[in-house]
């Protein structure tokens with residue numbers, strides 16, 4: 001009922017884990033059967049291992065969100081392919097490898113290394129991390145650069161290719177259009193919002209990089225608005241991300257036009273959330289007579305309520 005296909009990938013259901021919030025999908029084996037998820041999006045993988053930014057790298061904010069500046073700490077593509085990927089595949093996961101890089105060449109290098117390995121369903125390209133000095137936002141906020149990266153990677157793979165967009169731009173629809181024009185299969189909306197928090201006892205920033213990526217329930221309305229904007233701009237599938245805590249939250253993204261959703265910050269609060277969200281979506285579909293997920297996707301009704309029309313507000 002909830003399965004759908006994009007390019008060559010059959011997603012069992014629309015619920016995936018968001019990059020950086022579920023490690024390499026191997027960290028909590030007893031808690032979670034990764035084969036039951038729509039897919040696992042890995043931590044961003046770069047060419048060389050990265051230590052990331054200095055601590056403090058995470059802070060919870062009073063506004064119902066979380067600020068992070070992990071800085072793309074990861075094991076590097078060689079260790080990932082040799083050790084992490086086989087273990088993840090053995091568990092039956094649909095694996096989407098998230099790639100981060102500081103140059104177009106590095107994106108291509110990491111993708112080409114992955115191409116020689118069986119079993120990877122596709123890629124999500126992180127052009128939008130706000131927490132790295134080189135690359136990161138400077139790519140994500142530069143539309144020609146995003147277009148070029150998409151073009152170069154598309155030429156190198158027939159696998160599923162999603163571009164992960166930053167919300168920290170004036171017109172996210174323009175970026176999505178560039179990705180669509182260059183052959184991306186999907187766009188992931190959104191990465192974290194640029195944020196800051198201050199400890200007033202010390203009058204110091206709560207995280208060492210001063211500003212960082214803001215995620216969690218507080219960003220949901222902003223993320224939904226971005227997905228709505230992108231839905232109007234492109235025809236390719238959207239992966240909705242941002243502040244999803246419950247099945248109801250996930251359903252909002254599907255209704256506004258996302259085909260898949262990713263759960264991020266919620267996994268720190270409730271590692272079992274994905275299972276609950278999958279079940280909640282299925283229950284909703286049954287209760288509301290939806291036979292296929294595609295009927296639910298983009299079913300947003302923006303017409304005026306009949307009672308208001310009758311009252312002359314049309």
Ligand SMILES: Cc1cc2nc3c(=O)[nH]c(=O)nc-3n(C[C@H](O)[C@H](O)[C@H](O)COP(=O)(O)O)c2cc1C
Nearest residue numbers: 018019020044068126190191215216242243264265
């Ligand atoms: C601790 C942390 C680490 C993250 N690391 C990555 C990453 O390596 N690559 C990436 O593309 N996004 C990364 N993200 C962004 C998430 O994948 C997601 O886009 C964002 O958190 C918004 O979703 P959420 O509100 O459900 O958390 C990270 C987010 C958090 C909270």
